[in-house]
């Protein structure tokens with residue numbers, strides 16, 4: 001019989017394993033269907049996220065229609081071209097082989113929106129920081145992402161879009177913001193390394209580089225590096 005301590009150890013290990021296994025997926029979707037019960041569990045997990053003032057300011061639009069996904073995928077390609085234009089030749093060459101979405105390869109899309117009017121005007125905790133509403137939506141996305149990973153599914157966040165385009169495409173009312181277009185579905189496998197690291201586009205920083213104790217500590221070399229990176233990404 002397992003003891004309470006064993007149980008906690010197993011739970012902790014499982015949670016950390018899940019956190020580190022989660023990946024942003026573009027190229028590994030199989031396109032196999034997602035059972036309704038699984039989709040429901042993943043959405044319920046998202047809906048259980050913390051939110052400022054318990055406003056739950058999110059909605060989820062499930063998009064399976066191929067014509068809608070094709071229209072979005074074409075828009076993403078146009079925005080890819082816009083981004084490519086902003087890069088210098090070396091950076092553009094590095095970007096060229098990197099996939100930025102799995103909209104048509106995945107089983108379905110989930111669009112997560114933010115409604116700032118929900119629970120307003122007196123949203124408890126939002127009076128000084130309006131962005132807390134958006135933060136709440138991002139936490140719902142993270143819950144969704146982790147639940148999907150636990151269910152053996154992949155998720156890919158696509159942000160190469162203009163909000164008005166997605167609003168029009170999905171008949172989202174004015175004032176409600178499409179925060180995330182997520183591709184979802186079974187995958188062949190989750191890669192060990194993030195795609196952007198694998199392609200040499202960016203690399204994860206060690207925790208020590210972003211950790212401050214008691215007060216903010218400037219780290220000139222890190223800041224210089226960030227600046228250099230930013231400069232290579234944007235033309236003057």
Ligand SMILES: Cc1cc2nc3c(=O)[nH]c(=O)nc-3n(C[C@H](O)[C@H](O)[C@H](O)COP(=O)(O)O)c2cc1C
Pocket residue numbers: 022023024025026099100101157158159160193194195196197
């Ligand atoms: C807000 C947000 C927007 C993102 N947009 C895109 C995107 O448009 N296309 C893409 O390929 N990846 C996108 N990603 C995925 C990131 O590139 C990815 O999370 C990062 O490289 C780390 O990889 P990992 O999620 O596998 O750990 C996005 C991630 C976040 C959090």
